[in-house]
Amino acid sequence: AQRVTQPEKLLSVFKGAPVELKCNYSYSGSPELFWYVQYSRQRLQLLLRHISRESIKGFTADLNKGETSFHLKKPFAQEEDSAMYYCALSGSSNTGKLIFGQGTTLQVKP
């Protein structure tokens, strides 16, 4: 079965602390992984995708096929990073459909 798991509903850190939002997936083929962010009362926005290997707003994520993980990391959290983060999976057998995880709320305290 295709599944995305984000084990933490809430992650609370202090400003300047490192952040790691966990994402694990289950997929038999070659996956495409994404991170989406939803700031308060705003629409979901694409944050980054593994295929482009980019860093957006200081966030990075590496696809680890051995551990079937795609954790989102940032070395120094900022208050404006507080938001809901969703990990999502797409693959050839999905024909482009995205499967989302349950989401993790990141709270960055001053």
Added chain:
Amino acid sequence: DADVTQTPRNRITKTGKRIMLECSQTKGHDRMYWYRQDPGLGLRLIYYSFDVKDINKGEISDGYSVSRQAQAKFSLSLESAIPNQTALYFCATSDWTGGDGYTFGSGTRLTVV
């Protein structure tokens, strides 16, 4: 103007009523999707359409129907609303590969009383 527009933004309706949520896009994308967002459950796919003549059920299609009136328009209907359909509904679009990710609308907050 937003690329993906959803109407209404908020709606309160009574149990048993029929309600339609509308989505229009200016991205020129063929693919459109309807998701619902519930706390602790993330986003779940209701229906999706890969072109005007292609409609497919998602993981939670029961109690919902859709209409793809044109490439740019994709409507979601609740034939007889029930309280557990209270949720935030999102429309999204993507190009044919999906590789650039989705563009989401602002959402419709639906309350069924």
